[in-house]
Amino acid sequence: MPAVSPAQFRAALVELRRQVEANCDYVGPRFAEEARRIHYGEIDAHSIYGEASEDESRELTDEGISFGRIPWIPPTDG
Numbered sequence: 001m002p003a004v005s006p007a008q009f010r011a012a013l014v015e016l017r018r019q020v021e022a023n024c025d026y027v028g029p030r031f032a033e034e035a036r037r038i039h040y041g042e043i044d045a046h047s048i049y050g051e052a053s054e055d056e057s058r059e060l061t062d063e064g065i066s067f068g069r070i071p072w073i074p075p076t077d078g
Contacts (some may be wrong), residue, residue, distance in 0.1 A: 010049055018075065024049045029050065029052075030048070031052045032060055034048050035060055039063070
């Protein structure tokens with residue numbers, strides 16, 4: 001498998017961010033709360049993104065709630 005350059009890796013992360021922003025609902029610092037509501041069937045399942053503290057992330061994992069963490073970089077350098 002060919003090596004990926006830093007520029008290619010960054011471009012892939014920028015595209016990932018673009019896809020997440022286009023296809024998911026931003027819930028900000030309420031991420032853990034909203035993930036729980038989805039997991040426990042309190043609201044319809046849908047894709048979300050936002051922020052969670054290390055403690056909140058650990059608690060979600062302990063509850064068996066699946067989520068992912070991605071590097072969130074600015075889409076441009078400017």
